Amino acid sequence: MITACYIFLVLFMSVMLEVMLGSASVIIPLTGMSLFYLSMVHGWRVGLFLGFFSGIVVDMLFSREIPVSALSFMAVSGVTAFWLLKGETKDVLLHAVPGVLTALVTVLPLILVYWKDMMLCGAGEVSILLLIAMASGAFILPLLILILDFLSEWLGMDLYRNARENIEERI
């Protein structure tokens, strides 16, 4: 029950902040980062489920006809599986790499689907949006892992840094 509340609160806050920042014309893939963390800790199937629902919420809040965020957030589970198999979980700074990957996976489909609409802002501004999203991903993911692992440890829940210990179970 505590885990479910914790996941709900983390995703609720991430969606809120992402939508608020989005309304200030900045795409910061906070929900994608939280989903990466939660998928690593609780498994990719849980990540897929959470990605679908949080993506739908983001799409609904932005009143999008195509549920592009639901699809791209589900794809974060793919990044999780890749990082579980190829990467590692102990070195926090190295997580700038999945941070950039997660940002790319969540923002690029949005740009591709709404390419025509986004071109009203101009190609230069769209590239800047993507670059900011990637840079923020590289910075936010390591920070988020530190904060959420600290909270999880305090609440006595599964930790991100131990995610690779029972890798068979997660994959």
Add this chain to the structure above:
Amino acid sequence: MLSRQNILLIAGFAVLFVILSITAVRSFSRKVVSDFYHPYFTLSSKVSDAVASEKMMLESKGRLAGMVLDLQEKNEILSAKMKIMNNLREENTKLRELVGIGKIPYFTCLKAEIIRRDPARWYEKLIIDKGEADGIREGSSVISRIPGSGGSATSFAVVGRVKSVSRHEAVVSTILSDDCALSVLVSGSKAHGIAGSGKKVDRNFIVKIKFLPKDVTYAPGEFIYTSGLSGVTPSSLLIGKLAEGREGQAVKIKDNLYAEAWMEPSANFDNLHFLLILVPEK
């Protein structure tokens, strides 16, 4: 990795996406989600209002008295203006009846604030903090303040129309969006057309006007107003002016059936915060 369980999981999500493609389901879930999040998004503005109100308590009595006097003076000026406006409205109604145009239904004007904007469709969709509970209805026209031509006076220009409404929020489709169509009137030539769908050319937005009569002469710079033919949009609201085409012509003939023109919208889409919604009275 592709075990029977995983295939079932993926199939389950595929079914969910199919269900979500149904407009009614999407519209219902959008209403539920936006109403659930609404109090949290409006929290910041409520807090700033409360802080501003509390700040008043810290002002000195003399300053507060000065502010009251200032407001009283402004109130008197506004009351006088309102009286003139009411007289003009009555006169206008009488003249319309005399000429035989008939009575145009009145519109209620509601102020709304933009609370969310999709970064992917920044100029096309706006989400406002007023909904069904505040009297907003689908199809209502949305206008914003623009600086007047003289510099001092202000006027209003059409931004778009309300596309969908939930209990506490509404989605506005701007005239740059493909799903906003407005019946327009070209001022000089008195021709009617349909405006909607825009693009950006050299840092300026232009909006397409379709189905204009082809046998009329159009000049670049002619003002475009709402025609009021739809019934949910008042007539004579400024939308923009005819833009000059590549060959210096204002219009292009399409399939030898109708003329198509481009218009420069008057609303400033980069600087939108508060909007006015014109809801037709029942």
